[in-house]
Structures are given as C-alpha cells and as structure tokens.
Amino acid sequence: MQQNKEIEELLNDRTYYIEYSRYATNHAKHAVIALSGLGADTEIIKAYLKAYITKTDLVSETSKPSLYSISENNWKDFFGQRTSYSSYFNFFDQQEKELGREQLLKKYLPELLPGWAGSLAHATIHLGWGLSVNNRCMKIEGLAYMAFSFISCRPECLFAKQSQLLKDESVIKSILRIAEKWESNYDELHNWAENLISDKSSRAAQKIHPDLDKSLQYRIVRILNEGHPLIYQEPDWIMRQEISLTWEQLYYAMTIVYLAKPGDFVILHLLTSLYAMEKIANELTLEYQFFAIKNYWVGMLCILFSKADFPKRKDLVDLHAIYENSYDTAWENLENTKWSETIARALKESEEHNPKLVYLMQNLWKRTGYRTIYRNAAKCYT
Structure with a gap:
C-alpha cells in the first residue's frame, strides 16, 4: 500500500x-x-x-x-x-x-x-x-x-518426535480437536487456568512486571510462563504443509474462532497479530517462516487459554459448515454496496480496533477470491 x-x-x-x-x-x-x-x-x-x-x-x-x-x-x-x-x-x-x-x-x-x-x-x-x-x-x-515487552511463548516445548506429531489435516481440525478436549474436560481446564492465574505466590508469578499486575496481560503471561500439554501437542501441518496454505488456513480458522465469539476483544487481537506475523515471516528465510508459524500457534493457544474458556465445538463446527465453501458472487456489486456500508461505518468509529478489523477482512476477502466469511466478520465490531 x-x-x-x-x-x-x-x-x-x-x-x-x-x-x-x-x-x-x-x-x-x-x-x-x-x-x-x-x-x-x-x-x-x-x-x-x-x-x-x-x-x-x-x-x-x-x-x-x-x-x-x-x-x-x-x-x-x-x-x-x-x-x-x-x-x-x-x-x-x-x-x-x-x-x-x-x-x-x-x-x-x-x-x-x-x-x-x-x-x-x-x-x-x-x-x-x-x-x-x-x-x-x-x-x-x-x-x-x-x-x-518480550515474554516467551516457549515454542521449544512443542513435542518434536515424529511419533508425537498429530495428524490433524488442517488448522481448523486442530482447533476442533482442542475445543473437544475443553468440552470433555471443562471443569478441569477452567479451574486449572483460574487457579494458576489467581496464585500470585509462585516464583513465576512474582517475576511478572508489577505494571501488568492487574491487567489482562497478567493472565496471558501466567499461561505463557506455565503452558499446558494441550498447547504443546504439535500438529504435523506446522512443519509439513506448504507455507502459503498454512497462512490461509490460519486466517480462516481464527476468523471462525472470532465468529464463535463475535466482537471478542482478545480474539480480534489474534487476527490482527496473525496479519502482522505473516508480514514479519515474509522477511525471513523459509526456516524461520515455519518458526514464526510455530510461535504463533503456541502463543495463540496460550492467549486463548488465558480466558479460562474456549469456543464451543458445536459453534465452530456449525460456522465451518456455513463458510467452508461459501464465496461471494457478483462481487463488484458487493464491493460497491455491502463493503461501502461497512467501510463508512468503520471510518466513524472511535474504537481503533474496528477499522483495523474491517481493513484486514477486506484484504483477506479480496485475497481469497471473495470468501463470504471475511465480509461477514468485518461487521462484528468489538
């Protein structure tokens, strides 16, 4: 631009x-x-x-x-x-x-x-x-x-042995697998996260900068510091899939997650930071492009887990069924009407995250051959 x-x-x-x-x-x-x-x-x-x-x-x-x-x-x-x-x-x-x-x-x-x-x-x-x-x-x-502001998401904790790689087929399949684990073990996972975050007596908690003590960031840092086995189970697409396909799948899967909790401030950051991570990775060798994806995956899950919750699997499945093969036709008309309305609204927003969401979603809509999911997600303001 x-x-x-x-x-x-x-x-x-x-x-x-x-x-x-x-x-x-x-x-x-x-x-x-x-x-x-x-x-x-x-x-x-x-x-x-x-x-x-x-x-x-x-x-x-x-x-x-x-x-x-x-x-x-x-x-x-x-x-x-x-x-x-x-x-x-x-x-x-x-x-x-x-x-x-x-x-x-x-x-x-x-x-x-x-x-x-x-x-x-x-x-x-x-x-x-x-x-x-x-x-x-x-x-x-x-x-x-x-x-x-560096806080490591500890990507080195991902399981490295080939026998431990999970054959999830795609990013959305990995998200659905984790959602299922949250549903079947909700009380255990929810309590684990909340107890970890509320315990400020541990050495790791006491090392967190005092500026972050009462902020949302404190919750995230505690999960980043501690981690969880679910976060560190490595899907094989991270290193084995063609990298442009992985970025495309990450955008789609994270937009599904956002639509499952539309307007969620934290998940919106996972979308705008995903765009940033791709731009950063494009500056690096192929080896470190894969490294950027690995870091995003681990850090993204830590941030989601910090909410002591996870989107419901049924909601994700239903949204996936709606949007997986949905593309806008007659896109010229849509660009001149639906998008102009969304953009006009975004330009009047005092909340900075919303025009950023619209800008990113329109970018993805054009890039992917006018996938409907991105046009609809653009309207879900925080």
Missing part, C-alpha cells in the same frame, strides 16, 4: 511514547494504516488522531528515560524488563543504518519471535503492520517494543 507524504509523516512522528497508563499500547499508527487503507481522507485521519491522543492522555507520556544502554553485547539481557524502550530504539536504528533493512530483520527477528505475545501482541502488530506499508520508523519502534 503506497502512502502519501502526509500519511508517511504521521507514521514517522515520534512525539508520543509507545505506551500510556503503565501498560496500554499506543495504537495511533495502527489506526493511521487502517484508515488510510480504507480510503479515509487525510483530514479525517488527523482528526481521529487528535481525538485518540486526548482520549488516551498520550500527551503526558511523551518520553521515558531508559535505565540501561542497549548494545550488541547486552541486547538480549533486558528482554521483557520494560526498562529501556528508547535505548532499544536507538540500538536498532543504528543497526539498521549499518546492516540495512534485510539483514537487520534476519539477524534480530529469530531471537524476538518467541516473545511475540508480550504486550497482548501489540509490539508484533506494530512491527508487522509497519512492515506492511514499508515504514522504517514503525519497523524500528516495533523491534524495540518487542524486546521491551
């Missing part, structure tokens, strides 16, 4: 800090990309940003000093400590000047990918969406934010 000069300036603006109110992410630039991609006039985007900055009190978060000076020797030592964002930015900025875009990403992303779910995946979203429009500033900010 080409950006005009004014939009590029908005994406390059570093006036405001990456977070506000201790742990909430500054979404302003994500909104710029989505609104611009939906065809919003630059003045509308600027008005949105002005309102967003006021609403979130970003004015009071213009800068925070770094506690440590990040260098090549210590850049991994402060992962997830939430201490040195500005220094991380300066480090990656200098590395990009020395190495260039391609080598910068190939050198540092493999170490950062396991931490993609930190900050409710917002650092990943910032990087991936920035890469989608080839914005240098967002790329550097995203790398710095990933290091700043």
Whole structure:
C-alpha cells in the first residue's frame, strides 16, 4: 500500500511514547494504516488522531528515560524488563543504518519471535503492520517494543518426535480437536487456568512486571510462563504443509474462532497479530517462516487459554459448515454496496480496533477470491 507524504509523516512522528497508563499500547499508527487503507481522507485521519491522543492522555507520556544502554553485547539481557524502550530504539536504528533493512530483520527477528505475545501482541502488530506499508520508523519502534515487552511463548516445548506429531489435516481440525478436549474436560481446564492465574505466590508469578499486575496481560503471561500439554501437542501441518496454505488456513480458522465469539476483544487481537506475523515471516528465510508459524500457534493457544474458556465445538463446527465453501458472487456489486456500508461505518468509529478489523477482512476477502466469511466478520465490531 503506497502512502502519501502526509500519511508517511504521521507514521514517522515520534512525539508520543509507545505506551500510556503503565501498560496500554499506543495504537495511533495502527489506526493511521487502517484508515488510510480504507480510503479515509487525510483530514479525517488527523482528526481521529487528535481525538485518540486526548482520549488516551498520550500527551503526558511523551518520553521515558531508559535505565540501561542497549548494545550488541547486552541486547538480549533486558528482554521483557520494560526498562529501556528508547535505548532499544536507538540500538536498532543504528543497526539498521549499518546492516540495512534485510539483514537487520534476519539477524534480530529469530531471537524476538518467541516473545511475540508480550504486550497482548501489540509490539508484533506494530512491527508487522509497519512492515506492511514499508515504514522504517514503525519497523524500528516495533523491534524495540518487542524486546521491551518480550515474554516467551516457549515454542521449544512443542513435542518434536515424529511419533508425537498429530495428524490433524488442517488448522481448523486442530482447533476442533482442542475445543473437544475443553468440552470433555471443562471443569478441569477452567479451574486449572483460574487457579494458576489467581496464585500470585509462585516464583513465576512474582517475576511478572508489577505494571501488568492487574491487567489482562497478567493472565496471558501466567499461561505463557506455565503452558499446558494441550498447547504443546504439535500438529504435523506446522512443519509439513506448504507455507502459503498454512497462512490461509490460519486466517480462516481464527476468523471462525472470532465468529464463535463475535466482537471478542482478545480474539480480534489474534487476527490482527496473525496479519502482522505473516508480514514479519515474509522477511525471513523459509526456516524461520515455519518458526514464526510455530510461535504463533503456541502463543495463540496460550492467549486463548488465558480466558479460562474456549469456543464451543458445536459453534465452530456449525460456522465451518456455513463458510467452508461459501464465496461471494457478483462481487463488484458487493464491493460497491455491502463493503461501502461497512467501510463508512468503520471510518466513524472511535474504537481503533474496528477499522483495523474491517481493513484486514477486506484484504483477506479480496485475497481469497471473495470468501463470504471475511465480509461477514468485518461487521462484528468489538
């Protein structure tokens, strides 16, 4: 997506800090990309940003000093400590000047990918969406934010033996298998998650940054730290399936999950971060593209499990039956009417996540030959 000069300036603006109110992410630039991609006039985007900055009190978060000076020797030592964002930015900025875009990403992303779910995946979203429009500033900010908020999803815990690979055939089959396990063992799994999250006496719990203590992120970090055998059973499609097919199946399966709980704020993040992860993976060698998928799968399940719940299998099956082979015909008319209505509504939204949802769903609708699921999901606002 080409950006005009004014939009590029908005994406390059570093006036405001990456977070506000201790742990909430500054979404302003994500909104710029989505609104611009939906065809919003630059003045509308600027008005949105002005309102967003006021609403979130970003004015009071213009800068925070770094506690440590990040260098090549210590850049991994402060992962997830939430201490040195500005220094991380300066480090990656200098590395990009020395190495260039391609080598910068190939050198540092493999170490950062396991931490993609930190900050409710917002650092990943910032990087991936920035890469989608080839914005240098967002790329550097995203790398710095990933290091700043890093919490490993521990992909190394996936079973590696061939005999342990699950032959689920597709991503949606894996989701249905896990949904069935949740239904047959609901009390056990629900209580396991809630007890884990409520227990703040363990060493792992006490290591979580105090800024996250009372936030949704705390629940996610506890599951990321602990994990569960269901999360670590590796489906064989992760490493054995053609990678473009896996991305397509992940988008479809996660949209089914979203429609099973339409408007769910957390699951919406799993969709927008999936888009980001694909953009990030496209910058890497094939080996690390598969690694990105492995990390997304593990982290995504940790985030879902943090809700101490899972979508009902019947709901997923029913939605799959509706949408598996459903494609829009006469798409020109749909694009001019149904989408224009959805987009017009999105442009009036004060909630940033909704235009981002519409932008992503329209992108997927066009990319997949007008699958109906994406047009319908675009209307399910959080």
